[in-house]
Amino acid sequence: MNRRKERLIKWLFTVTAFASLAFLVGIVLVLFKEALPVFKVVSPKAFLLGTSWYPTAEPPEFGILPLIAASLWVTSGALLICVPLGVGSALYLHELAGAKQRALLKPVIEILASVPSIVYGFFGMVVVAPFLQRALDLPIGLTAFTTSLILGVMATPTVASIAEDALSYVPRSFREASFAVGADRWQTLTKVIIPAAGSGISTAVILGMSRAIGETMTVLMVAGGSAIIPESIFDPVRPMTAAIAAEMGEAPVGSDHYHALFAIALILFLITFVFNVAAEYISRRYRLKLGLAR
């Protein structure tokens, strides 16, 4: 009886462990299957580099360059905000904060991460966008800038907590050795700790980037939704996720438009996939460098 129970439990855990793999394979298969038919009506080059997105016009135009540009545009903007904020708070938490401050700040950062994205979107739409519209005298507050600002804040906890982990991986001996040769705290931080944790911090930045580029609800609500290649940070834009979310509900199942939306999802998946592989690669290399290989 006992042995049978044990076997059953082992089998159960095997199934749960492989479930993720099965989900991933399933998602990728469906993405490819539903995306590929669009390339019968538009060449991959025209799809990726075309500058007009008129999926319902007669004849339809499926150029997603404005959508890709918008995603990259708002993500870069978000990075300018979440990297200094996230890495800065990680450094503060790790190097300067006392036990009491840490006990307060760490949970606060984690709560920031758990605010649902619709709340960020709502906040952006109702508070931030009208404020920027008035303060900067813009024709409209729903812009790439507004979106970057909010995505930046949303990605900050991701960057902060992974960067903090990276800092804590740096062995104590490094710091002690640095102090032993007479380096002061600042020198130890900039010349020893940060370089040693550097690849871990890069991982944090890349994962923050993944977070920002994949975010949907917020961009749908605050980006404005114009399918143009942005020329200024105050242009309204239509990132890939927003286009999919806004149009999937209305695209007739099985139409060219429907397949085109899946193709956008596929491109988005490939982009975040590359980000994540890069993050994994960098973090593995850095563990090896520190002799922490597992």
Added chain:
Amino acid sequence: MKKIITIVMLLGLAAQASAGKIVMEGSTTVLPIAQKAAEVFMKNNPDEEIVVRGGGSGVGIASMIDGTCDIADASRAIKPAELEKASKKGRDLKAHIIAMDGISHIVHPSNATTGLTREQIRLIYTSRVKNWKEIGGPDLKIVVISRDSASGTFEAFSELVLDKKKVRPDAIMQASNQGIASIVARTPGAIGYVGLGYVTDAVKAIAVDGVMPDKNSVLRNKYAISRPLFMYTVGVPQGTVKKFIDFLKGPEGQKIVGEEGFVPLK
């Protein structure tokens, strides 16, 4: 153990026998009518249950083709491709016109414009007119707001106003009527379009070709930018579906249509 299973099965059968539960899904334009009508209908008929969902005209029709809803709300007529898909699955979709709607053009309340011609609106949406001063207004950049190009409302607008010309690419695209109304309400240079039911005091509706959009002008066919709203069913409606559609087309249902800001059929 066996007994429990039998009881559960019997309960299941009983629940099915009293039937009464139907699912209605689709257009966000039709949604306010659908919700209110379902509410009143269920109050009148406590045995019946109607689940109402939004999603968009395309979603509703797709669910109907897949057999996951009983009534599909749509703010546009069904497309040939959809019809073909339905008939491939052996479903013959029937259209029921349940109300009329006018697409109102709205501007910020501070905007002095009282009316535009369809030609002017077309020029604005195709980016040949970019500033209110070009059409007799103040020196203010026009912020063009449109529904997403896949929505039923957009389709009607594109056909009735734009002659199917493309909307300028830098137009702000919104996924709902409410989204457009709330942006127009706080953007001085904005112009947008929404269903009659979404015109409130926070925005200003303007006349098109000299006709104000209201129930009268839509019903008498004087207001050019109007369209029927549909509910689709599979085949000739029966049972609860028939009861509901009859209710909605009847006096009580049409009163709800009017109360929700749309135009009753009679």
